[in-house]
Amino acid sequence: MTTLHQIEPLTEKIRIASRAVAFTGAGISTESGIPDFRSPGGVWSKYQPVPFDEFVASQEARRRFWRMRREAYDAFAGARPNEGHRALANLEAAGRLAAVITQNIDGLHQQAGSRRVLELHGTAREVACLDCARRYRDSEIQQRLVGGVDVPTCDECGGWLKSATVSFGQVLPADVLAESARLARESDLFLVIGSSLVVQPAASLPVLARDAGAVLAIVNRDPTPLDDAADFVIRAPIGETFARIMRLLQTDGARPDETL
Numbered sequence: 714m715t716t717l718h719q720i721e722p723l724t725e726k727i728r729i730a731s732r733a734v735a736f737t738g739a740g741i742s743t744e745s746g747i748p749d750f751r752s753p754g755g756v757w758s759k760y761q762p763v764p765f766d767e768f769v770a771s772q773e774a775r776r777r778f779w780r781m782r783r784e785a786y787d788a789f790a791g792a793r794p795n796e797g798h799r800a801l802a803n804l805e806a807a808g809r810l811a812a813v814i815t816q817n818i819d820g821l822h823q824q825a826g827s828r829r830v831l832e833l834h835g836t837a838r839e840v841a842c843l844d845c846a847r848r849y850r851d852s853e854i855q856q857r858l859v860g861g862v863d864v865p866t867c868d869e870c871g872g873w874l875k876s877a878t879v880s881f882g883q884v885l886p887a888d889v890l891a892e893s894a895r896l897a898r899e900s901d902l903f904l905v906i907g908s909s910l911v912v913q914p915a916a917s918l919p920v921l922a923r924d925a926g927a928v929l930a931i932v933n934r935d936p937t938p939l940d941d942a943a944d945f946v947i948r949a950p951i952g953e954t955f956a957r958i959m960r961l962l963q964t965d966g967a968r969p970d971e972t973l
């Protein structure tokens with residue numbers, strides 16, 4: 714199935730959109746070397762994810778959680794944003810993208826320069842106290858782990874520290890989800906990038922956008938349950954696809970109302 718012929722018409726939609734929103738999943742970060750936790754191989758299949766209720770209940774589970782975080786930190790510390798992340802940052806800077814809503818916890822959108830990033834599943838770049846909510850930089854807590862601490866606790870109150878990510882069994886942050894739903898409903902172009910659209914409630918955002926009249930585009934390696942409802946489906950590597958879109962946007966000149 715070839716879908717590359719859709720890149721030019723999609724670029725046209727990006728050019729005329731005034732409230733475009735991107736929704737990204739693991740697929741955009743696999744091109745930076747961060748594996749999808751649902752794919753076989755690597756750190757995620759070696760350790761079972763620790764559900765939130767187990768983390769709270771058992772010291773052994775907390776130890777397992779932090780062993781996994783330390784290994785993931787070592788493995789992905791060198792990960793850098795790729796062409797896909799950079800394209801979204803550039804689109805935002807050019808006034809062509811309102812926000813990035815992401816299922817990823819790796820912080821690569823911010824590292825690429827995106828300013829408005831809504832993290833549905835939290836961030837692995839920070840650690841939070843479960844009792845007083847004080848935040849720490851992940852690098853600071855990693856130093857404690859390297860120093861021999863196996864389960865870090867809060868300096869402030871002694872509470873358990875956990876990565877500021879949404880674990881299995883934890884609810885998504887309500888404010889982030891509500892803002893994401895608002896952006897989806899108000900968007901005129903909704904770009905799904907590297908998400909297989911199987912994790913709810915995040916996967917319902919493209920439906921909200923589509924039902925409110927947005928053009929729906931899906932750029933993903935594999936088929937998704939919403940392909941039939943989409944206006945554009947591009948099954949190609951994300952970095953390459955967006956590099957091409959950015960070149961087309963540049964070579965065709967500025968849109969008439971360009972003010973930047």
Ligand code: ZN
Pocket residue numbers: 842843844845846847867868869870871872
């Ligand atoms: Zn605390």
